[in-house]
Amino acid sequence: MAHAVKELFRGVKFAIGPAIEDGFYYDFDVERPFIPEDLELIEKKMLEIIKQDNPFVRKIVSRKEAIDLFKKLGEDYKVELLEEIEEDEVSLYEEGGFTDLCRGPHVDSTGQVTAFKLLSTSGAYWRGSEKNKMLQRIYGTSFTNEKDLENYLRFLQMRKI
Secondary structure, three states: OHHHHHHHOOOOEEOOOOEEOOEEEEEEEOOOOOOHHHHHHHHHHHHHHHHHOOEOEEEEEEHHHHHHHHHHOOOHHHHHHHHHOOOOEEEEEEEOOEEEEOOOOOOOEHHHOOEEEEEEEEEEEHHHOOOOOEEEEEEEEEEOOHHHHHHHHHHHHHHHO
16 A cells, blocks of 8 residues: 555655554555545555566664665654664565555565455644644555455445444
8 A cells, every 4th residue: 555655646755554453554645635536546566566466575683784775765753663673673674666664564466465444544743742744544454355355345335234
């Protein structure tokens, strides 16, 4: 998803994007809030990236090397996170020209992503503090097959009723 957002939104900066109980989210610093049509565009771009079947390559680098890389990329949030950790080494994942800081693990390639849906957006203050910038969060979910995804989406619809 982050790679797709980078392709579609000029000047985007990346914050954090963890897995959560029901899927995942990622926080972005973008010029304007995401709208439902943006999620459709992002999903379409994600499908293009999935079809490329790019391998996820894990690299272990020194914390200093990672800081230097993300400073060069203008990724202030990543730099802030890296400057606060104590580990001497961190893991980066590369895929199709996109690099991100991540503990992992990941599937072997983008082609292994089979069933996903971007569910919603919201605002989220950086590091949970209203004193910090409001970022844009995208929530999504992913399953190993379309049937399980469809069942989950039906469950979410029923829960709204």
